Amino acid sequence: METIHLYHINDIHSHFEQWGAITEYIHTERERLTKSGDTVFVFDLGDHADRAHPLTEATLGQSNRQMLVELQPDAVTIGNNEGITFSPGELEILYQDAPFPVVVGNLFMISGERPSWCIPSTILHTELGTKVGIVGATVPFVPFYKALGWDVGDGIATIQQEVERIKGEVDIVVVLSHLGLPEDERLADMCPAIDVILGAHTHHVLPQGKRVGDVLLACAGKWGQWVGHVSLSWGKEAGIVLSKEARLSDTSLLPNKTPQLAKTLVKDGIKRLESSVINILATDLKKDQVSNWLCEYIHHWSGADVTFINEGVILHDFPQGSVTLATLHQACPHPINVCTIKTSGEELLEVLREVKKDRWHNLEIKGLGFRGKEMGHLVTYPEVTGTHILSIAGEQIEKERSYTVATLDMFTYGHFFPTFDHCQKTYHLPQFLRHLLQEAIQERT
Numbered sequence: 001m002e003t004i005h006l007y008h009i010n011d012i013h014s015h016f017e018q019w020g021a022i023t024e025y026i027h028t029e030r031e032r033l034t035k036s037g038d039t040v041f042v043f044d045l046g047d048h049a050d051r052a053h054p055l056t057e058a059t060l061g062q063s064n065r066q067m068l069v070e071l072q073p074d075a076v077t078i079g080n081n082e083g084i085t086f087s088p089g090e091l092e093i094l095y096q097d098a099p100f101p102v103v104v105g106n107l108f109m110i111s112g113e114r115p116s117w118c119i120p121s122t123i124l125h126t127e128l129g130t131k132v133g134i135v136g137a138t139v140p141f142v143p144f145y146k147a148l149g150w151d152v153g154d155g156i157a158t159i160q161q162e163v164e165r166i167k168g169e170v171d172i173v174v175v176l177s178h179l180g181l182p183e184d185e186r187l188a189d190m191c192p193a194i195d196v197i198l199g200a201h202t203h204h205v206l207p208q209g210k211r212v213g214d215v216l217l218a219c220a221g222k223w224g225q226w227v228g229h230v231s232l233s234w235g236k237e238a239g240i241v242l243s244k245e246a247r248l249s250d251t252s253l254l255p256n257k258t259p260q261l262a263k264t265l266v267k268d269g270i271k272r273l274e275s276s277v278i279n280i281l282a283t284d285l286k287k288d289q290v291s292n293w294l295c296e297y298i299h300h301w302s303g304a305d306v307t308f309i310n311e312g313v314i315l316h317d318f319p320q321g322s323v324t325l326a327t328l329h330q331a332c333p334h335p336i337n338v339c340t341i342k343t344s345g346e347e348l349l350e351v352l353r354e355v356k357k358d359r360w361h362n363l364e365i366k367g368l369g370f371r372g373k374e375m376g377h378l379v380t381y382p383e384v385t386g387t388h389i390l391s392i393a394g395e396q397i398e399k400e401r402s403y404t405v406a407t408l409d410m411f412t413y414g415h416f417f418p419t420f421d422h423c424q425k426t427y428h429l430p431q432f433l434r435h436l437l438q439e440a441i442q443e444r445t
Helices: 020-036 054-059 062-071 088-095 143-149 155-166 181-190 261-274 288-304 323-329 344-355 418-422 431-443
Strands: 001-008 039-044 107-109 120-126 132-139 150-152 170-177 196-201 208-210 215-219 227-235 238-250 277-283 308-311 322-323 336-345 379-380 403-410 424-428
Touching: 001 020, 001 196, 020 062, 020 196, 020 227, 020 261, 039 062, 054 403, 062 088, 120 155, 120 403, 143 150, 143 424, 150 424, 155 170, 155 181, 155 308, 170 181, 181 208, 181 215, 196 227, 196 238, 215 227, 215 238, 227 322, 261 323, 261 418, 277 431, 288 336, 288 379, 288 403, 288 431, 308 344, 322 323, 323 431, 336 418, 336 431, 344 403, 344 418
Parallel strands: 001 039, 132 170, 170 196, 196 215, 308 403
Antiparallel strands: 001 227, 107 150, 120 132, 208 215, 227 238, 277 322, 308 379, 336 403, 336 424
């Protein structure tokens, strides 16, 4: 019998508070278990890099890559925060010549070719010669990948196809999934040849894992709060996995020799961004004024008939003096893009009546790319007036006419405006809100 240990982390999102504890723990465990004759493999399951962190923004993810290099993973996959918040060129620089395989099988260039920096699977070998096949895929946010010039395939179908291709060559099959737990459950049911699915994306915490048939699913939450550990007992003579166990380690309980690391990295990132001055303000700007400027700029930039955003995307006022990239990043850290939507006048009336409601101001939201706390009032440009009969800049909305609305992508895949579900949508990448805000502020001089 041979014991194989799989350590996994996921959805760090550039939360480095426990990174020192994570690396020390994994290195210690690898050394301890290897000395006892076991095999240890380490994996990152994507969304390690989040551009809401100033150092990730300043280095375009190179700081995250260096941290992964120090962790010494045996393979990684990418999450949506790598795949759709970096341009294809930036992603290539990030992963080209990485000292670890990047396993993501469902990402292709428009030409149909696979990017040179990733592979659909890899085979790892234990000291006793057991072959462990590693297959990976990321969540297929098709409109976003398409807007960046990628072609992204169905994650489950891709994994099934790759497992079928390699299963005769390997003893054990492990999937690195950034698809989310519901998709992992479907995959396990549809592809019983898989032994273990290490999951990410939906931030689920499974203290002892979850079994779907004979497939073990393991998920370790988010932000480095947990390190996942799956132990496999491989019966070499029988040629089968005799047992599978999953558990989690709470990183807040682990020794951390670098508790100030996170603060140091934030300061380093801010310092780098502060070196780029984009404007000098003669007076202070309140955050509601800045959000109105941004809304107006998005309106003209997009060519929409009406634009709305939430005031909460601007997190603080802009003081008099230099506006730097650090100022912009601190005020607008969200990896959020603009979306333009084709609607009828009747649909637009339904949306704008919802926009005008008072319920938004203190609404707390998490996820969807939003890195603030409260939604804030929804602001429009031009001004929308009226109650039952609405007008844009004094012109009454016609129910049968076609309109273009510009707003934030988070309003199109959340539950806020169901009307948008069936509308034609165009996502504008790679510009984040802060990039447009930078142009808006520069334009005001």
